[in-house]
Amino acid sequence: MGQDEALFKRLRSGDSSALDALIRMYYPDIFRYCMWHTDSRQAAEDATQEIFCKAVQHLDGYTHHGKFKAYLYKIAVTTCADLWRCTEPVSLPVSEAYIEPGFEGIESDIAFTQMISLLPAAQREVIILRYVHGLKLREIADILQEPLRTIQSRLRTALKTLEHKLKEGAF
Amino acid sequence: MRKDLRQHIQKLREMPAAEPSSLHLAVTIQAAHTAYASRRKMWHLGGFRSILCQLRFTARPVWLVQGLTLLGLSLFTLAARRSEQFVRDLPAFVSVLAVLVSMTPLLLYGRPQTYGMQELEATLRISHAKQLLAKLCAVGIGHVVCLAVLILLTVSTMVQPWQTILTFIFIPFLLSCVLQLFLQSHLRQHSRAVSAGVGIGLGAICWTLAGTPAPIFPSVGTALAICAVLLLLLCAQCRSLIRTHGQKAFSL
Numbered sequence: 054m055g056q057d058e059a060l061f062k063r064l065r066s067g068d069s070s071a072l073d074a075l076i077r078m079y080y081p082d083i084f085r086y087c088m089w090h091t092d093s094r095q096a097a098e099d100a101t102q103e104i105f106c107k108a109v110q111h112l113d114g115y116t117h118h119g120k121f122k123a124y125l126y127k128i129a130v131t132t133c134a135d136l137w138r139c140t141e142p143v144s145l146p147v148s149e150a151y152i153e154p155g156f157e158g159i160e161s162d163i164a165f166t167q168m169i170s171l172l173p174a175a176q177r178e179v180i181i182l183r184y185v186h187g188l189k190l191r192e193i194a195d196i197l198q199e200p201l202r203t204i205q206s207r208l209r210t211a212l213k214t215l216e217h218k219l220k221e222g223a224f
Numbered sequence: 225m226r227k228d229l230r231q232h233i234q235k236l237r238e239m240p241a242a243e244p245s246s247l248h249l250a251v252t253i254q255a256a257h258t259a260y261a262s263r264r265k266m267w268h269l270g271g272f273r274s275i276l277c278q279l280r281f282t283a284r285p286v287w288l289v290q291g292l293t294l295l296g297l298s299l300f301t302l303a304a305r306r307s308e309q310f311v312r313d314l315p316a317f318v319s320v321l322a323v324l325v326s327m328t329p330l331l332l333y334g335r336p337q338t339y340g341m342q343e344l345e346a347t348l349r350i351s352h353a354k355q356l357l358a359k360l361c362a363v364g365i366g367h368v369v370c371l372a373v374l375i376l377l378t379v380s381t382m383v384q385p386w387q388t389i390l391t392f393i394f395i396p397f398l399l400s401c402v403l404q405l406f407l408q409s410h411l412r413q414h415s416r417a418v419s420a421g422v423g424i425g426l427g428a429i430c431w432t433l434a435g436t437p438a439p440i441f442p443s444v445g446t447a448l449a450i451c452a453v454l455l456l457l458l459c460a461q462c463r464s465l466i467r468t469h470g471q472k473a474f475s476l
Contacts, residue, residue, distance in 0.1 A: 076253050101252060106259040107259075109256045109259045109263065111263070165232045184237055185236050185237060
């Protein structure tokens, strides 16, 4: 958080190289988020670029309270939701993630990822932000602009659904 | 949570994601720089500027309609000035125009809600009451100009104009203003339509009363007294509107 603050200070004083550092810092997380919400690498890259451009365009209106990551995720959620609306529903990008050597045989994990993709959108979003991106529930509530209780309840429901499917031996 | 579910969930975090491309990262940085350079910069909204913005947003349409009314009046007067009937019908004509002028703020009602200006108004340091007062004053300036033109027209056309001015300009105008403000502060829904209906009705009554062959003129003293009472009522209406709604996020 301290690093963010220093970068923002530099940016406000007119040092545009701070913008590079900010983008470099958050690019992998946002790209990963986009990979989970789009059907191809190309679409994910486009979405990532759009997210950063949107974030930067409205940077004057953003007041830094150490929540730049949440600010970026908030934009990412709306951008990906727009993309999702415009295109056919996509299955989660298991194939690309498992191109890495050593992961070819993990069929159960692939099936589990596909199981997540079958969850309702709101629950899937909570699962992805919580377990893929490791965000806290309070941060997720902030990003999705929902009450904390709602997020807790969605997470609980999603986990119950997954548990039920595992018990059933869905894969 | 079941053990196998926990294991799967833990793997989600460790799941290797596709490596971000450094080429695309460079492209993104470049695009971000362009976006940052072309962003709409924020500017400080001071007191004077905010009042100017409010005037432009609130009073301009009303002033425009009032200006158009005056233009129509001027053209009509130029065309009909020489006819004898014009002088005879002038009281009816000016009384209807006075009501029409008092109805011009109807355009203003509900404008902030329509254009989402309430949020901006709420963020200003100026209180709602002061904003409301400023709007009423801005509209009032237009009214004064219109009434001055009507008075000048009456003075230049009629031999004994003051009774006509008091009876057929001030009384209909003030009465209409009082009714409009009363309706605005008491009706929540359809206030604009009801106000317009009341204004049209009042205009028709004025036309009928002033258009009779021998219109009834109260004495100057009586007319002045009626005007004074109506003016007091108008001030009371403005005050009540500002006090009741000025505290809330109500916008004219």
